[in-house]
Each structure stands twice: as structure tokens, then as C-alpha cells.
Amino acid sequence: MNAQTQSLSDRQAWKKLTAHYEAIRNLHMRQMFADDPQRGEQMSTEAVGLFLDYSKNRVTAETLKLLVELAEESGLRERIDAMFGGKKINLTEDRAVLHVALRAPRDAKIEVDGENVVPEVHAVLDRMTDFANRVRSGAWKGHTGKRIVNIVNIGIGGSDLGPVMAYEALKHYAQRDLTFRFVSNVDGTDFAEAVVDLDPEETLFIVASKTFTTLETMTNANTAREWSLAAFGGDTSSVAKHFVAVSTNAEQVTEFGIDTANMFGFWDWVGGRYSMDSSIGLSTMLAIGPEGFLEMLAGFHEMDEHFRTAPFEQNLPVLMGLLSIWYNDFFGAETVAVLPYDQYLKRFPAYLQQLSMESNGKYITVDGKRVDYATGPILFGEPGTNGQHSFYQLIHQGTRLIPCDFIAFGKSLNPLGRHHDMLQANVFAQAEALAFGKTAEEVKAEGTADWLVPHRVFEGNRPSNVLLAESLTPALLGKLVALYEHSVFTQGIIWNIDSFDQWGVELGKKLAQRIIPELESSEQPELEHDSSTNNLIRIYRKMKGMP
Ligand code: F6P
Numbered sequence: 001m002n003a004q005t006q007s008l009s010d011r012q013a014w015k016k017l018t019a020h021y022e023a024i025r026n027l028h029m030r031q032m033f034a035d036d037p038q039r040g041e042q043m044s045t046e047a048v049g050l051f052l053d054y055s056k057n058r059v060t061a062e063t064l065k066l067l068v069e070l071a072e073e074s075g076l077r078e079r080i081d082a083m084f085g086g087k088k089i090n091l092t093e094d095r096a097v098l099h100v101a102l103r104a105p106r107d108a109k110i111e112v113d114g115e116n117v118v119p120e121v122h123a124v125l126d127r128m129t130d131f132a133n134r135v136r137s138g139a140w141k142g143h144t145g146k147r148i149v150n151i152v153n154i155g156i157g158g159s160d161l162g163p164v165m166a167y168e169a170l171k172h173y174a175q176r177d178l179t180f181r182f183v184s185n186v187d188g189t190d191f192a193e194a195v196v197d198l199d200p201e202e203t204l205f206i207v208a209s210k211t212f213t214t215l216e217t218m219t220n221a222n223t224a225r226e227w228s229l230a231a232f233g234g235d236t237s238s239v240a241k242h243f244v245a246v247s248t249n250a251e252q253v254t255e256f257g258i259d260t261a262n263m264f265g266f267w268d269w270v271g272g273r274y275s276m277d278s279s280i281g282l283s284t285m286l287a288i289g290p291e292g293f294l295e296m297l298a299g300f301h302e303m304d305e306h307f308r309t310a311p312f313e314q315n316l317p318v319l320m321g322l323l324s325i326w327y328n329d330f331f332g333a334e335t336v337a338v339l340p341y342d343q344y345l346k347r348f349p350a351y352l353q354q355l356s357m358e359s360n361g362k363y364i365t366v367d368g369k370r371v372d373y374a375t376g377p378i379l380f381g382e383p384g385t386n387g388q389h390s391f392y393q394l395i396h397q398g399t400r401l402i403p404c405d406f407i408a409f410g411k412s413l414n415p416l417g418r419h420h421d422m423l424q425a426n427v428f429a430q431a432e433a434l435a436f437g438k439t440a441e442e443v444k445a446e447g448t449a450d451w452l453v454p455h456r457v458f459e460g461n462r463p464s465n466v467l468l469a470e471s472l473t474p475a476l477l478g479k480l481v482a483l484y485e486h487s488v489f490t491q492g493i494i495w496n497i498d499s500f501d502q503w504g505v506e507l508g509k510k511l512a513q514r515i516i517p518e519l520e521s522s523e524q525p526e527l528e529h530d531s532s533t534n535n536l537i538r539i540y541r542k543m544k545g546m547p
Contacts, residue, residue, distance in 0.1 A: 008373055008496060013070035020066055021330040028461050029056060029435045045314050048302040048479055051468040052316050056435040057323055057403075058331070058463050067322040068312045074494045076318070083489070084308055086112040090271075090500035091366050097500050098267075099274035099485065103300035103478070112269055120267070124279055128264055129290040131244070132282070135204065136175055136289060143238035148204045152181045152194055153283040154224060155208030156216045157354060159246070160184040162276025163208065165351035166284040169344050169477050170296075172413045174287040182283075183224075186216040191223050200231035200242070207245045208280050210272050212252035215509065221256065246279045271500050273354045274485060277478070292474045299478025307486040317483050320465065321490025323403070327463065328377050328491075333401045338381035340407040341427045342472055348407075349381030352484055359488045359499040366498050375495045381405075385426045396434065396458055404464040406431055407480070411471040427466065434462035523547070 008014055033039050033055075043055035059067075071077075082089050086096045101110045101117050108118045134140040138147040153163050164182040167174070174180075181194040195203070205224045209217045225239065232238040236257065244262040245253040248270075253263050264279035276284070277300055285293040303317070312318045327333035336356075338349045360376030382390065384406070395402045408427040412420035437460020443453050467483075469476050492499030518525040518537055524547045527534040541547070 007369075008074075008371070008494065011070065011073045013066055013073045017063075017066045017070060017326075017330060020062060024058070024060060024063065025331070027058065027060070029058065029463075030437075030460065032060065033436075045316065045319070047306045047310060047314065047316050048299075049469055049476065050303075050316060050479055050483065052319065053431075053466040053468070054319060054323060056431055056464050056466070057326075058461065059323070059326065063326065064313070064319075064322075067326060068318075070325070070494060071312050071318060071322060071490065074496070076312070076490060076493050079493045080308055080489075084110070084304075086110055086117070086269075090498060092498050092501045092503065093268075095500070096269040097271065097274075098269040099271065099277065100301075100304045102266075102270065102275075102277045103297040103304065103482075105301065117267065117269075124264055124266065125294075128279055128282055128285055128293075131264075132285045132290050132293075135286055136178070140204075141241065142201050142204075143232050143235070143241045144201045146199075146201045148202055149177060150179045150181070150198045150203040151206065151283055151286055152183060152198070152203060152224070153206045153208055154183045154217055154220045155206075155246075155280070156184040156214060157358075158272025158275050159208040159210060159214075159217065159280055161273075161347070161351045161354050162280060163283045165347040166276055166281060166296075166477065167287050168347045169472065170284065170288050170292065170474055171344060172472070173289075173292050173474060175289065178286065180283060180287055183220050184216065186219050188223070191220050191227075195224075195227060200228050203228070203242065205243050206282055207243060207247075207253075207256070207258065208282070209246070210248050210266070210270070210275065210280075212245070212247045212249040212256070215512070218256075225257070244282070246282055272502075273358050274500075276351075276481065288474060296474035296478040299473075299475030300482045301478075302475070303479040303482035303486070307482070317486030318490050320405075320483070321487040321494070323463075323465065324377065324487065324491055325494055327401065327403045328375075329373050331401050332374070333377065333403055334374075335378045335380060335400070335402050337387075337395065337402050337404045338379060338407070339384050339387055339404055339430075340381070341384040341423055342407065342409055343383055344413070344472055345407065346383045348480075349379065351481075352381070353379050355481075355484060356488050358502050358505070360492050360495065360497060361504060362495075362497040362499075365496045367496075371495065371497070373495070375497060376491070384430070385423065388426065388430065392430070395462065401462065404431075404434065404462075406464055406466045408466060408468045409471050410468065413472060431464045431466050433458060434460065434464050436460045437462075519544075 040055045044053040083097050084100055086098055088094055088096050090097050096112045101121055104110055104118050106122050109116050110118055135148050140148055142148055160182055167180050183190050183194045207221045228242050239257050240259055243258050245258045246264045247253050248266055248268055250260050254260060264282055266278040270278050277297055307317045338352055340348050356379045357376055362375055363371055365371055406427045408424050437458035440453050440457050443456045448456055527537055
């Protein structure tokens with residue numbers, strides 16, 4: 001029986017892990033560290049400039065051995081090879097999954113349906129480079145001959161979260177005389193506020209949409225077109241100077257009125273949430289320049305190669321994916337917190353939410369059966385130290401187990417006095433506090449009144465990973481994103497789900513299309529929803545003063 005058809009709970013390693021969990025579930029990290037003075041050094045590994053300390057997890061050497069066995073039994077090695085080999089592993093959409101080709105070097109060869117896709121990838125990168133250079137240097141002029149100084153990316157989901165996260169993450173490297181804005185929400189406020197202080201003559205819109213049919217993006221793009229045209233007396237020849245498109249859908253782009261000469265393409269084998277390194281990253285390239293963008297791609301590629309070739313025991317994405325499985329499926333943890341201690345990474349958790357939850361939020365296996373185990377955890381996070389003064393209370397003393405990933409840097413990009421040591425001291429302190437806590441004896445020894453002692457005890461044994469890198473560069477960002485992409489992949493393979501489709505977002509979209517005319521019609525519509533939806537629609541119409 002192959003890994004795809006055998007139920008996860010029937011796998012030998014799974015059964016062994018179930019028994020092993022019973023044996024070690026109450027083992028405290030205090031004990032594990034006391035038993036092995038080398039644990040910190042031993043349960044850590046470094047690859048491509050990223051140091052991972054996973055010693056503060058509720059695992060023994062045996063746990064890790066069994067988790068690696070589970071990965072092997074689940075066919076992870078073959079699935080990695082299948083992905084990198086261009087096989088159509090996105091089964092429900094019958095597509096290859098080749099975001100790794102987006103960062104492959106020019107001379108690499110990756111085939112889909114017998115055709116090497118790498119030359120096309122580099123042809124688009126070359127066009128993006130040429131365009132970015134012209135905008136950044138001021139050679140690309142607006143309709144009235146003014147230089148472009150404002151760039152507005154219009155997109156949503158993968159066509160927004162990656163661009164905005166990367167822009168924020170790499171702002172330090174950005175050309176500062178250019179202003180970047182990101183519009184995603186169909187709420188008109190998003191567009192209105194984004195352009196409130198912009199001059200249309202100096203503004204370029206990037207309409208970023210894989211399908212070029214997404215309601216929010218097309219609505220915002222049309223509003224942008226009207227806003228822009230209004231400044232040029234309706235002269236549609238201005239569109240060519242103020243709008244470019246990033247899409248896989250040339251037909252829809254043309255229909256919208258953007259010349260395909262101003263379109264940067266990508267391919268159906270790039271999932272939306274895996275697309276920030278495709279032409280969807282055009283805004284990133286405009287901000288940090290082609291060289292920086294290529295550095296970022298090289299970082300992605302280094303992590304890809306590590307994931308593809310390193311033994312599972314030292315493989316960062318595999319280890320992180322397996323640890324996530326351990327807490328999710330054995331400890332029953334329902335969430336994961338990602339806590340970057342770098343202000344530039346403030347949008348990283350939001351980016352990871354789509355990457356992880358749209359990929360692995362599935363209850364059906366690739367062969368159409370309902371899972372009898374938990375899949376994708378709920379991911380959340382905020383940059384440190386802000387989160388410490390908000391939700392960390394629950395992580396330390398709440399009733400739930402919340403595995404944390406701390407992300408830390410050796411050097412600050414803005415070294416100001418003692419700020420950076422203070423910031424990073426908090427990473428080490430939080431991980432330490434979570435793991436070891438504070439016993440009642442320790443609290444009492446501080447002279448705490450008896451009645452207060454229980455409130456001030458930290459039971460500890462709360463797991464975390466610490467990822468430490470030298471500094472936040474474009475290459476490092478590529479490595480970090482690829483690390484999480486492949487960790488998500490590892491988890492999806494073990495859960496035997498298709499991490500690359502997103503059927504779960506369709507129903508709501510369809511129902512909204514049916515409701516829009518019911519909200520807009522001047523006549524009282526005949527409502528045939530449930531009583532709650534009907535009532536809400538009636539009240540909404542009344543609020544708008546409609547019958
Ligand atoms: O609705 C979900 C989704 O399809 C995401 O997967 C995707 O990133 C987003 O919408 C935007 O899609 P598009 O780039 O086609 O506009």
C-alpha cells in the first residue's frame with residue numbers, strides 16, 4: 001500500500017508516536033534539560049545562514065526519530081522529488097506546483113509537460129528588470145510627462161499579502177523617493193485612503209491578479225481607472241502610462257484595457273499564496289531594485305536546495321513541519337504563534353496566515369476521504385515586543401498549549417543605542433520563561449504572600465522554536481519564506497491533503513454574487529434565503545432608505 005492510500009492513523013510510525021506520546025506527555029522540559037546538559041547545542045541546527053534552536057520543545061531524541069520515520073513512511077521524499085520534478089501534485093486542479101522554478105537559476109532545467117519553464121521565468125524577470133529600471137530612474141513618464149513617484153498595487157490574497165509583506169520587510173533597502181501603497185479590500189475606504197494625497201499624473205497602478213477575475217481587485221482596478229482618467233479628461237491613451245498588469249490571464253487583461261505590452265505574466269503552476277517571487281512581486285522589485293529582488297530569489301533557492309537535499313534530521317523545513325504535526329495531532333494544540341522580533345516583519349504573520357491556513361485548512365484527503373485527525377493549525381502573531389504586552393499572558397498562563405516560533409536577528413538594520421540588545425533579550429527571555437516557568441517554591445522564596453503564590457506561578461513546559469539569523473536582508477527574507485512554504489508542504493504531505501487548492505473560498509464568493517443585486521435593486525427583491533439572511537438583507541436595505 002502506498003503512502004497516499006494508507007490512512008495516516010494506520011501508519012506504523014503514527015501508532016508508535018501515539019504510544020510514545022502517552023509515555024512522554026507529562027515530561028517537563030526542566031527535567032529534559034537537567035538530564036542532558038548538551039540539549040541546547042544538540043537540538044539545534046544551522047542551514048543557509050538560519051540557525052534553528054528546537055531544544056525547547058516537548059520532544060526527546062526518540063520523538064524526533066519517530067517523526068522522521070513518519071515523514072519517510074508518508075512518502076515525503078518522493079513527494080519533494082515530484083514537486084521539484086514538475087509533476088502535477090495539485091491533483092484537484094490538475095496542475096504542477098512549481099514556485100521553486102520561479103527562483104531557479106537561469107541555467108536550471110525544470111519541465112512541465114515536457115517543456116523547460118526556466119527560460120520563460122527568466123524572460124519575465126528580464127522584462128520586469130527593464131521596466132523597474134525605467135520607473136526607478138524616472139525614464140518612464142506619466143501621460144503628462146511627469147515622473148512616476150507613486151506606485152499603487154491593487155490585488156488581494158496572494159496578490160497583496162506577499163507584496164505588502166515584502167515591501168514592509170525590505171523597506172530598509174527601498175528607493176525612498178518612491179511612495180508605495182497597497183489596496184486590497186473592496187471596502188471603498190481602502191482605495192480612497194490610499195490615493196487621498198496622490199497626484200494621478202505621478203501615479204502608476206499595478207493591477208495584480210492571477211485570474212484577473214477577482215471581484216475585489218477588478219472593482220478596485222475599475223475605480224482606479226476612473227480616478228486616473230478623470231485627471232486626464234477621459235483620454236484612454238493615458239492608461240498605457242499609468243496601468244500595468246500582473247496576471248496569467250492575457251485575455252481578461254486586454255479586456256480591461258491594459259495593453260499586453262504592459263503585462264507581466266506568470267503561470268498556472270504558481271499558486272496565489274506562493275507567488276510573491278513571481279511577477280506578482282513587481283512592486284517589490286520597484287521598491288528594492290532588480291538586484292535586491294534577484295538576491296531575494298537566490299535566498300529562496302538556497303532554502304529550496306536545502307529542503308530538497310538535506311537529510312530530514314537536519315532539514316529545517318522538515319523539522320519545523322514535523323514539530324507542528326507533533327503538537328497539532330498529538331498534544332491537540334489548535335494554534336501556532338509566529339513572533340518576529342523585527343518591526344520590519346510586522347506583516348509576516350498575516351502573510352503566513354494565508355500560506356499556512358489556505359494551504360492546509362482542509363478536511364478531505366487527496367483521495368476524497370474525511371480525515372480522522374486534525375489538520376492545519378490556526379496561525380497568528382505580532383511582532384515582538386508588542387505582542388508581549390497583549391496576548392502573551394495567555395501563552396504563559398492560559399489553558400491552551402500554543403507552540404511559538406520566535407524569529408530573531410543578530411544585527412539591527414537601525415542600530416540605535418541599546419534598543420537591539422533589549423529587543424533580542426526579550427526573545428531569549430520569553431523562550432526561557434515559556435519552557436522553564438517558575439515554580440511555587442521559587443515564588444515563595446521571593447517572599448510572596450501565600451494567597452498570591454498560585455497567581456504568580458508559571459508552570460512552563462510551553463514549547464517554542466527560536467530562529468536566529470544575522471540580519472534581515474532580501475536573501476534572508478527569501479530563505480525565511482521558503483522555509484515556511486516547505487514546512488507547510490511537509491505538513492500537507494503527512495496529512496495527505498492537497499495543499500495547493502482552495503475550494504473552501506468559493507462558496508462565499510458565489511453567494512455574495514447572488515446577494516449583490518438583492519442589495520442594489522430599486523424594487524423590493526424576492527428573498528429566498530434562510531430567515532436570518534433574508535432579515536439582514538431587509539434591515540440593510542432599510543438603512544439605505546430602500547424598499
Ligand atoms: O479567494 C482566494 C484566492 O483565490 C487566493 O488563493 C488568491 O491568492 C486570491 O484569491 C487572489 O486571487 P487572484 O490573484 O486571482 O486575484
